[in-house]
Amino acid sequence: MTPLGPADIGALKGRGQRIAVVTAYDAPSARLADAAGVDIVLVGDSAAMTVFGYDSTTPITVDEMLLLSRAVRRGTRRALVVADMPFGSFQVSNHETVAHAVRFVKEAGVDTVKVEGAGTSLPRVTALLDAGISVMGHIGLTPQSVNRLGGYKPQGRTAITAQHLLDQAHALERAGCFAIVLEAIPAPVAGAITRALTIPTIGIGAGAQCDGQVLVWHDMLGLTTGHVPKFVKQYADLGRDAMNALQAYVADVRAGRFPEAQHTYGMPDDQRELFETDLAAFLHEKG
Numbered sequence: 555m556t557p558l559g560p561a562d563i564g565a566l567k568g569r570g571q572r573i574a575v576v577t578a579y580d581a582p583s584a585r586l587a588d589a590a591g592v593d594i595v596l597v598g599d600s601a602a603m604t605v606f607g608y609d610s611t612t613p614i615t616v617d618e619m620l621l622l623s624r625a626v627r628r629g630t631r632r633a634l635v636v637a638d639m640p641f642g643s644f645q646v647s648n649h650e651t652v653a654h655a656v657r658f659v660k661e662a663g664v665d666t667v668k669v670e671g672a673g674t675s676l677p678r679v680t681a682l683l684d685a686g687i688s689v690m691g692h693i694g695l696t697p698q699s700v701n702r703l704g705g706y707k708p709q710g711r712t713a714i715t716a717q718h719l720l721d722q723a724h725a726l727e728r729a730g731c732f733a734i735v736l737e738a739i740p741a742p743v744a745g746a747i748t749r750a751l752t753i754p755t756i757g758i759g760a761g762a763q764c765d766g767q768v769l770v771w772h773d774m775l776g777l778t779t780g781h782v783p784k785f786v787k788q789y790a791d792l793g794r795d796a797m798n799a800l801q802a803y804v805a806d807v808r809a810g811r812f813p814e815a816q817h818t819y820g821m822p823d824d825q826r827e828l829f830e831t832d833l834a835a836f837l838h839e840k841g
Contacts, residue, residue, distance in 0.1 A: 558634045560688045560732035567754040573766025584629030599638040604772040612641040623662035637664040641698040648681035670696040672722035679729040691726035695738035708738045716743040736760040759785030
């Protein structure tokens with residue numbers, strides 16, 4: 555099985571083949587996504603919320619993202635592995651950006667990194683590409699900047715802001731990004747951006763005209779607690795199934811129904827008899 559590279563993802567757009575992307579944060583999840591035919595596995599900084607229980611994506615650290623990225627890499631054979639650069643890892647300087655990205659490539663073995671925003675992020679993209687590291691862009695609702703954006707709400711709903719997003723997308727393409735995530739953008743705007751670019755767009759809450767789609771693992775499988783975004787399609791309810799299984803386990807343990815004979819190990823009769831003799835002698839001595 556030949557692993558996909560950034561150029562292969564671009565070729566999918568050229569052939570008109572939609573690109574399937576999903577987040578994953580550990581080896582078993584990545585293995586399932588890979589076996590299912592997912593094209594890109596994104597080690598998202600959404601792990602801050604889905605895995606570590608924070609209220610936003612900003613607290614997660616580079617070391618925590620590296621831990622998750624290494625696990626995902628071990629579970630992936632075909633899909634392109636992209637790691638989110640977390641908040642604080644690329645905002646300070648080009649030098650720090652490249653240093654952190656190099657760790658993702660060398661220590662975790664990811665194929666590319668993803669950087670949120672355009673504008674001030676453009677020099678970072680250029681620095682990464684100059685260092686030989688492929689970059690995926692991300693515009694629209696950028697969770698790392700959610701406070702500046704005024705909360706988790708759609709972007710580009712006016713003509714002026716829509717044009718600004720189109721300009722950002724063009725800038726990221728010119729900078730050398732191999733693909734761009736469009737998050738929480740009106741479908742007509744995302745469609746216009748997609749048609750205007752030669753590189754693929756990956757939508758999340760951006761309509762069906764994007765070249766591909768991405769969903770968060772926990773959202774699509776019913777593992778998210780609390781609010782689920784409007785754009786999520788839930789393909790399973792593993793949270794409910796897991797709760798039912800756990801409740802059944804607790805009931806079986808308390809009622810003495812688990813473990814049963816098929817869940818236990820035995821020993822040869824002669825060894826058991828010898829052990830019982832030794833045990834009796836031990837208890838007699840102790841008593």
